[in-house]
C-alpha cells in the first residue's frame with residue numbers, strides 16, 4: 001500500500017480577486033521506504049504541495065481532488081483535528097530556513113524535549129522522565145552528527161550556525177519517529193561539505209529506519225545522489241514521474257529533458273566551456289497562465305494541439321503528460 005496517494009489535486013487561489021489554478025490536477029504517489037524527489041523551477045508549486053499534504057492551506061482557497069489518502073485514509077473528508085493528529089503522528093517537515101521554524105525564545109534543548117513523547121519515555125517513572133528525555137536528545141544529536149550536544153541544547157536558535165541548525169531540524173524530525181519526512185529544499189544555499197553531510201544523513205535515515213522521504217529541491221545533483229523516484233512539476237502541473245534512473249536515461253517530457261540538460265553534472269558528453277541549453281523565457285506568473293499544457297509557449301515541440309491539457313500516459317511505472325513526447329517519432 002502506498003503511504004501517500006494524491007490524484008488530480010487542484011488548488012485554486014484568489015489572486016487579486018481572480019481565482020487561478022495554482023495547482024492543476026497534480027498526481028503524487030509516495031510508497032513506503034522510498035525517497036521521492038519533487039523537482040521543478042522556482043514558482044512551480046512545490047511548496048504549495050507540501051502545504052497541501054500537511055493541511056496548512058488557507059481555508060478560503062478551493063481544493064478538489066479525485067483522491068488524497070494517507071495509508072488508505074481519506075484526508076479530505078477528515079475533520080481538521082483528526083487530520084492534524086494524524087499528520088503530527090506520522091509526518092515531519094524540515095523547512096528551508098530552520099531559523100524560521102524554531103521558537104526564538106526557547107533553548108533548542110527545550111524545543112527538542114517537547115517532541116520526545118515516545119513510548120520509551122512513557123515506560124520510565126515520572127521522576128526519571130527528564131533524565132530519560134535528555135539522554136534521548138543527546139542520542140539524537142549524535143545521530144545527526146552534532147558532537148557538541150551541551151552547547152547545542154543550551155543555545156537559542158540565533159546562536160547556532162545554519163548548517164548545524166539544519167542538522168538539528170533533522171533531529172527534531174526524527175524525534176517523533178515519523179513514517180514520512182518532508183525535506184523542503186534542506187540544503188539550499190549550503191556549502192558542499194555540509195550539503196553532503198545532510199544528504200548522507202537523510203539517506204541513512206531512509207536505509208536504517210525505512211522512513212520515506214519527500215525530497216523537495218532544485219538541485220538535480222543532490223536529488224540524483226539520494227532519490228529513487230522523481231516527480232517533475234512545471235507551473236502547477238505534474239509533467240513526468242517515474243524511477244529516477246529511467247527518467248535520467250530516457251525522459252519523455254521536453255521539460256524534464258530541459259531540466260536534466262541544464263545541470264552540467266548530468267551532461268557527460270559536454271565539452272569544457274560549452275554553453276548549457278535552457279528553455280527560452282521564464283515560468284509564467286499565476287496571472288498569465290497559458291491554457292492546456294502550461295509549457296506550451298516555451299516548448300520547442302509545441303503544436304496547436306497543446307492548447308488542450310494532455311492526458312497522463314503510462315509506460316510501466318513511468319508516467320508523463322505530453323502530446324508530443326520525446327522518442328515519439330521513433331515509434332511512428
Ligand SMILES: Nc1ncnc2c1ncn2[C@@H]1O[C@H](COP(=O)(O)OP(=O)(O)OP(=O)(O)O)[C@@H](O)[C@H]1O
Pocket residue numbers: 013015022040041042043044045046047048049285286
Ligand atoms: N500565499 C500565496 N498567495 C498567492 N500566491 C501564492 C501564494 N503562495 C504561493 N503562491 C504562488 O504559487 C505559485 C507556486 O509557489 P510555490 O511557493 O509553491 O513555488 P515553489 O516551486 O515552491 O518555488 P520555490 O522553489 O521558489 O520555493 C507561485 O506562482 C507563487 O507566487
